[in-house]
Amino acid sequence: MPEIANPGAPRVIMAFDFGTRRIGVACGDTVSRTARAIATLPSTGGAQAWPAIASLMRDWQPAAAIVGLPYNADDTEGPLARAARGFAAGLAERFRIPVALVDERYSSLEAEASLKYARETGLRRRRVAKGDVDAAAARVILERWFETSRETQCSHN
Numbered sequence: 001m002p003e004i005a006n007p008g009a010p011r012v013i014m015a016f017d018f019g020t021r022r023i024g025v026a027c028g029d030t031v032s033r034t035a036r037a038i039a040t041l042p043s044t045g046g047a048q049a050w051p052a053i054a055s056l057m058r059d060w061q062p063a064a065a066i067v068g069l070p071y072n073a074d075d076t077e078g079p080l081a082r083a084a085r086g087f088a089a090g091l092a093e094r095f096r097i098p099v100a101l102v103d104e105r106y107s108s109l110e111a112e113a114s115l116k117y118a119r120e121t122g123l124r125r126r127r128v129a130k131g132d133v134d135a136a137a138a139r140v141i142l143e144r145w146f147e148t149s150r151e152t153q154c155s156h157n
Contacts, residue, residue: 011063014056015142017104017134018067018080018087019043023053024134026142027060035142037135050094057095065091068104068141100145107140108133 010031017024023043028035039056041049067088070078085101092099114136 012060013064013066013142013145014060014062015066015102015138015145016068016087016091017107017138017141018084019134020080020083022130022134023049023087024136024138025053025056026135026138027062028139028142028146030146033146035139035146037132037139040132040135050090053091054094062097064098064100065095066100066102066142066145067091068107068137069101071103071105073105100149102141102145102149104137104141107137107144 010029012027012029013035015026015028015035017026021043023041024037025039025041026035026037038060039052041052043049065088067084069084070080072078088099088101091097
């Protein structure tokens with residue numbers, strides 16, 4: 001697994017909320033330690049949207065990737081955990097960047113609540129779609145990584 005070069009330098013980190021229908025994507029940087037939702041990609045029939053992901057990778061040039069790992073409330077891995085691990089391995093292999101797995105438990109609920117609040121308060125005009133929630137969930141996952149991890153601890157599990 002490639003190491004993060006020059007760990008003290010500012011860098012972009014990309015996060016993914018993997019699903020069998022959609023993949024939410026967010027980006028953030030290690031300077032501001034903030035994240036923003038950037039895309040929702042179709043993942044029809046469990047097949048990843050590799051060409052679209054490759055385009056985002058070229059555009060954003062992330063130093064590392066974070067993938068949400070689904071857990072149940074009882075701390076056991078959820079039914080999509082194996083597929084999420086496979087997706088993370090695919091990212092690491094295809095793009096030669098470090099990939100970390102982050103507990104994504106309740107990230108979609110948190111994302112949906114924040115989007116609905118933004119709509120209720122007038123910060124958001126259009127209705128909240130499922131794709132919006134997926135991208136916002138990726139943002140939540142990346143923010144969790146920023147809160148709990150040091151950037152140099154990023155490695156594929």
